[in-house]
Amino acid sequence: MIQLRDVSVRVPVIGRNAPDRTLLDAVSLDLTEHRIAVIGANGSGKSTLLRLLNGLRTPSSGQVLVAGHDTVEEAKTVRSLVGFVFTDPLAQLLMPTPVEDVELSLRTRIRNRVARADAAQRLLDERGIGRVAHQSIYDLSGGERQLVALTSVLAVEPEVIVADEPTTLLDLRNKLMLRDIFETLPQQLIFSTHDLDFAREAQRVIVIDGGRVMADGDPDAAIAAYAGAMRA
């Protein structure tokens, strides 16, 4: 379970005497469901909330606990538990080719290089992208890159996947394919999205507005509250 206890995130504003800008304001949540969607307008604080969950961002006040581990004080344990998928997969890929990138994730678990390369190829095959295993990551389509990024994150076997708008840069075919993959993942999945149909597939939807939780719970009710607020 992931717990946020009275978490606020503030950033300084350049300029004398300017007050800090609040990105998240006293948010408390218990994230227990298997599929949780986070929705909200641009700049509402969705990404900030998600980045707190594996310690990519630290709270200005309050506490974030992953299976009881503080994301600040036990950062290494938290990092190994929570994998993060970025909106832009190119920001995620570290090696020149997909198979090498997945191998990098496997390196701490499989030291034998032949076994590691085989395992990396197998993981890419399972995602249907084995044919591009040795192509440059810059020569892949957006959908292929996102699948490689996801495969690399899954290769470290995290317990939770946090995905920040993972379908935003994808065309419809790749969006649907990624949604199908997310549906079958055994890990807990917490994702942000502007795609309300995608959000409806979650068991719980959290609406963030102005750094606060505006609605939280049943997907239909939460999405209706969000749509109503955006029309107001």
Added chain:
Amino acid sequence: MNARTTLFGTFEPGDGWLFRMPVGWKYALMLGIALPPLFIWEWWATLAALVLAVGALLSSGIGARRALALGWYLWALLAAMALYQAASTLFEAAFVSPGNVLAAVLASRMLTLTTSTPDLMDALSTALRPIRLVGGNPDSVSLVIALMLRSIPYLAGSLQDARDAARARGSERNPVLLLSPAVVGSVAYAQRTGEALHARGLPGDRPDDRPRINAGRASS
């Protein structure tokens, strides 16, 4: 061809002799070809290094087109070096100076075109084992070196992007417009790399006592 993929090239599996050679020997061969011409500084040493590097790549089944696909910016740099030396009437240096750079790049490609990056990291980690004696972590150091090598073609690609953007605005001769986006992009790239490592729990071993999380699976 993308500038980000050209300088060191990308590894593709093969069965030529360089592919089968242990990584440590490949490092030694690379240094054995790239370093002597730098010290000898004679045209024949440069020519020998070039012939050896190209010969090694071709005889390992890497085609000439792939072996020599270094990117326009490197060829332009080599041409500029040659022209500068020739204009200074240093005709031997006009061959030796760019030739040595080219030989070093081709020798590096003997390694990078025939060895996957994780294998290079493994070899580095093995070679760096002694730093454990002073509290260092060879795996972390090899990861840093691999990321540094990866950043070189990325930065070259950033310069090309900045040049294309400046050209689109008709200001390709303005060095500020050319360099500023590349510098800002480099800083952002460094930050993204750190976040990408963090996103998958790297570097470092997985804690042995890693807890399990049991999130609810009831369907909605």
